[in-house]
Amino acid sequence: EPEVTQTPSHQVTQMGQEVILRCVPISNHLYFYWYRQILGQKVEFLVSFYNNEISEKSEIFDDQFSVERPDGSNFTLKIRSTKLEDSAMYFCASKFRDGNSPLHFGNGTRLTVT
């Protein structure tokens, strides 16, 4: 079964550094998402992306965050200047173009900001 893949599985960075989290969505999916989950808390929506532009974003997704689909396969989340509170699991998800199809999630990147 095709799956969403995310790299790296774990990233450690220092406060103030830029990080790029990478995702390869399922190949025939056209809608892409980033969610995050702080340890012990619920999964939070960050942003959705379609047709090379952001569809929706949450309050968490401020100017420090950006997303990009640089080629036909990758979908990236960039955090420009990381803060301690950005430490979390970041999940990428994608869905097929059909409106009733569910989200398919990757297994996440654990970001640790020190």
Add this chain to the structure above:
Amino acid sequence: LAKTTQPISMDSYEGQEVNITCSHNNIATNDYITWYQQFPSQGPRFIIQGYKTKVTNEVASLFIPADRKSSTLSLPRVSLSDTAVYYCLVGDNNAGNMLTFGGGTRLMVKP
């Protein structure tokens, strides 16, 4: 966005049927109900989705009453490996619309 309410946790024993109910009183006409399962350090995994009445697949059943203000995920004959957090999501499945996770139900299956 429809808000969902689920029990925080449930305990069960191997071989039992588990029913987890989710309340979503302000569900909208275009909203679908989707359940996900999440194991520690893994991404949520789709279990089942429905709009009304009953849906069944190889792992679960989903019961939705006529007023759609609640739904019940039914897991037949659970095993230890079903220990996980189960999330009920309600939303318009049109692509790009955010789907919001609630707190989920932490199911513990005991031997």
